[in-house]
Amino acid sequence: MAKRAFPLSKVYGLLEPGPVVLLTTAHKGRANVMTMSWHTMMEFEPPLVGCIVSGRHFSFDALVATRRCVLNIPTAELAAKAVNCGNSSGRRVDKFKTFGLTPAPAALVDAPLVAECYANLECAVVDTRWVNRYNFFVLEVLKAWIDPAAKDPRTLHHRGRGVFMVAGETIKLPSKMK
Amino acid sequence: MAKRAFPLSKVYGLLEPGPVVLLTTAHKGRANVMTMSWHTMMEFEPPLVGCIVSGRHFSFDALVATRRCVLNIPTAELAAKAVNCGNSSGRRVDKFKTFGLTPAPAALVDAPLVAECYANLECAVVDTRWVNRYNFFVLEVLKAWIDPAAKDPRTLHHRGRGVFMVAGETIKLPSKMK
Numbered sequence: 516m517a518k519r520a521f522p523l524s525k526v527y528g529l530l531e532p533g534p535v536v537l538l539t540t541a542h543k544g545r546a547n548v549m550t551m552s553w554h555t556m557m558e559f560e561p562p563l564v565g566c567i568v569s570g571r572h573f574s575f576d577a578l579v580a581t582r583r584c585v586l587n588i589p590t591a592e593l594a595a596k597a598v599n600c601g602n603s604s605g606r607r608v609d610k611f612k613t614f615g616l617t618p619a620p621a622a623l624v625d626a627p628l629v630a631e632c633y634a635n636l637e638c639a640v641v642d643t644r645w646v647n648r649y650n651f652f653v654l655e656v657l658k659a660w661i662d663p664a665a666k667d668p669r670t671l672h673h674r675g676r677g678v679f680m681v682a683g684e685t686i687k688l689p690s691k692m693k
Numbered sequence: 694m695a696k697r698a699f700p701l702s703k704v705y706g707l708l709e710p711g712p713v714v715l716l717t718t719a720h721k722g723r724a725n726v727m728t729m730s731w732h733t734m735m736e737f738e739p740p741l742v743g744c745i746v747s748g749r750h751f752s753f754d755a756l757v758a759t760r761r762c763v764l765n766i767p768t769a770e771l772a773a774k775a776v777n778c779g780n781s782s783g784r785r786v787d788k789f790k791t792f793g794l795t796p797a798p799a800a801l802v803d804a805p806l807v808a809e810c811y812a813n814l815e816c817a818v819v820d821t822r823w824v825n826r827y828n829f830f831v832l833e834v835l836k837a838w839i840d841p842a843a844k845d846p847r848t849l850h851h852r853g854r855g856v857f858m859v860a861g862e863t864i865k866l867p868s869k870m871k
Contacts, residue, residue: 531731555733555745557731565829567734670858672711673870675709685858688773689855690776692779692854
């Protein structure tokens with residue numbers, strides 16, 4: 516999927532609606548991907564994103580050690596692969612190979628982009644003070660990529676225990692909100 | 694809308710998909726309601742929710758002073774009212790009266806429930822250490838209410854500048870994820 520760079524000032528519009536994301540890391544020569552729903556925008560520009568990564572996850576150690584990751588946003592076509600990534604651990608399997616996801620090189624971080632995702636956000640961990648307390652990481656988006664063909668992407672939104680809401684129609688209302 | 698109590702252990706399923714919420718407060722005899730999209734689950738039970746409330750908002754002072762609020766989750770039928778609440782300030786208008794929203798008494802907090810919302814989460818502020826740094830509040834959900842008739846609610850998900858994605862179809866996949 517050919518991507519173009521996406522303005523950092525517009526990144527909030529990708530994450531505000533609450534999509535399931537695939538978080539990728541690379542550490543000690545191994546790339547990994549985990550499924551995540553607990554994230555929020557914290558600042559517009561540079562875009563700051565807060566997210567919870569439990570210490571149980573293989574990705575936790577990589578995130579702490581490398582302070583880099585990519586947030587990849589899948590659409591509904593990737594639902595089964597996203598669930599597979601959530602059902603397994605990178606300690607035991609290479610999820611890219613096992614589930615047929617394609618790692619692609621990022622521009623600024625060692626963690627790979629997931630080529631099949633319509634948007635990819637290269638991130639640095641910029642605040643770890645709440646990692647011990649809440650497993651909460653503050654990420655800064657350094658570089659964003661988007662598939663220019665993606666209009667109203669059918670993102671996945673987890674409701675718990677494998678139930679996902681798929682993004683539906685888009686409406687536009689006269690808003691002064693950013 | 695008649696509500697029933699909703700188990701705290703299932704609250705994450707209401708907020709994980711990233712819906713726009715209406716945050717209500719009550720302070721010095723005035724109730725207010727603001728529109729918010731920047732929130733994330735932080736813990737399952739008791740449910741902890743992190744959210745950003747800018748210091749520019751009238752609700753900010755009420756939240757700091759009272760440490761109580763309600764997160765009300767609207768469906769698409771309330772889209773225009775949610776935008777109206779985002780386009781105006783409680784400093785100048787009584788948004789409940791002006792926009793036709795009904796305040797209903799909560800069980801454990803002074804802030805009102807928005808009766809028209811299909812779910813209402815009564816919350817206490819439990820951590821203010823990142824309010825100065827990020828305008829980030831950690832809320833604990835004390836009591837949750839839901840409209841038992843709401844199945845696959847058509848929640849609103851902001852993409853920026855008045856563009857909203859409305860919750861679409863629901864799919865179920867075999868998941869070990871909570």
